[in-house]
Amino acid sequence: MDSLTQIVLGAACGELTLGRKIGNKAMLFGAIGGTIPDLDVFIGKLLFNNEIDITAFHRGFMHSFLFAFLFTPIIALVVYKLYNTYKRKHQTNYKDWLLLFFFSILTHPILDSFTPYGTQLFTPFSNYRVAFNTIAVVDPIYTIPFLICLIIVMFYKRNHPKRVKFTKIGLFLSSAYLIITCVNKLYVNSVFTSTLEQKQIKVLRYQSQPTLFNNLLWYAVAETNTDYYAGYYSILDSKTTFSNWHKIEKSTAGINLLNRDITTLKWFSNNYFKIEKSKKDNGYIYTDLRYPFIDPENKNSSLFKFKLYKDGARWNIKQDFDRLPNQDQTNAFFERIKGN
Numbered sequence: 001m002d003s004l005t006q007i008v009l010g011a012a013c014g015e016l017t018l019g020r021k022i023g024n025k026a027m028l029f030g031a032i033g034g035t036i037p038d039l040d041v042f043i044g045k046l047l048f049n050n051e052i053d054i055t056a057f058h059r060g061f062m063h064s065f066l067f068a069f070l071f072t073p074i075i076a077l078v079v080y081k082l083y084n085t086y087k088r089k090h091q092t093n094y095k096d097w098l099l100l101f102f103f104s105i106l107t108h109p110i111l112d113s114f115t116p117y118g119t120q121l122f123t124p125f126s127n128y129r130v131a132f133n134t135i136a137v138v139d140p141i142y143t144i145p146f147l148i149c150l151i152i153v154m155f156y157k158r159n160h161p162k163r164v165k166f167t168k169i170g171l172f173l174s175s176a177y178l179i180i181t182c183v184n185k186l187y188v189n190s191v192f193t194s195t196l197e198q199k200q201i202k203v204l205r206y207q208s209q210p211t212l213f214n215n216l217l218w219y220a221v222a223e224t225n226t227d228y229y230a231g232y233y234s235i236l237d238s239k240t241t242f243s244n245w246h247k248i249e250k251s252t253a254g255i256n257l258l259n260r261d262i263t264t265l266k267w268f269s270n271n272y273f274k275i276e277k278s279k280k281d282n283g284y285i286y287t288d289l290r291y292p293f294i295d296p297e298n299k300n301s302s303l304f305k306f307k308l309y310k311d312g313a314r315w316n317i318k319q320d321f322d323r324l325p326n327q328d329q330t331n332a333f334f335e336r337i338k339g340n
Contacts, residue, residue: 010034023158033104063109219292236339261315295329
């Protein structure tokens with residue numbers, strides 16, 4: 001999820017493992033631990049000069065179980081040695097720091113796995129991207145109550161029992177909401193499959209996910225042999241059926257799909273994609289169809305759309321800023337959340 005959410009979750013892990021000994025500093029170190037997996041964004045840019053490689057690297061090894069088990073002991077040891085100076089000697093022990101960083105680092109990819117982006121929890125043994133698709137990468141309902149609880153915690157002395165109480169309340173509220181998103185997912189899937197049956201569309205597979213900032217408006221895409229079908233459903237809709245229906249023809253613009261870079265993009269998109277020839281230049285437009293359009297009525301308003309172009313012997317991508325949604329499309333999105 002977004003960086004603020006991971007900071008909040010990491011801070012809670014820090015408070016519960018080390019808060020009684022070092023107070024608010026435990027939340028600070030927990031927040032740092034909760035941020036560590038996302039440093040792969042910067043490390044990827046150092047290791048690669050191709051955006052396709054960088055995109056594939058994110059939520060890879062540094063978001064895996066193996067990374068948490070291998071590097072947590074090292075990170076904990078370094079911080080313990082630095083923190084355990086003469087004035088703070090015997091205030092903490094190595095086990096305290098091991099638990100703090102283990103939980104703050106490990107909970108990061110687990111939470112990420114509930115989002116649609118996908119997380120390679122089993123790297124390097126498998127590149128399978130775990131994506132439960134129940135919560136958006138930014139969802140204020142998950143984050144804000146949790147954050148408020150931790151802010152309250154900061155005003156109590158480190159040994160005050162209400163620190164643990166409010167931290168647990170924050171964890172309970174966020175976890176309860178996460179469970180609700182799973183229930184919503186099951187319900188939305190039933191509505192989508194029912195809609196497909198009503199329309200007599202036989203599909204090979206499908207997936208659904210909530211749209212940004214909420215868990216009310218959902219987007220689903222289904223694949224047939226020749227096309228994709230995408231639609232929207234708000235839990236506030238008066239009818240239990242998907243609407244804003246779009247038929248999207250499968251298109252590859254004649255590009256060799258066996259090319260290594262194209263194969264990586266297909267894997268990243270879970271094979272929900274289309275490639276179009278750009279009308280402005282000699283390049284192409286690559287659209288990841290897993291993600292919803294900002295304007296439910298406009299299938300060209302996708303945020304996950306890239307310019308695909310030749311970069312020497314390889315393919316490369318860059319954000320298609322010319323196609324970013326305008327204000328009218330954004331307004332249409334928020335209006336659709338309210339139901340129809």
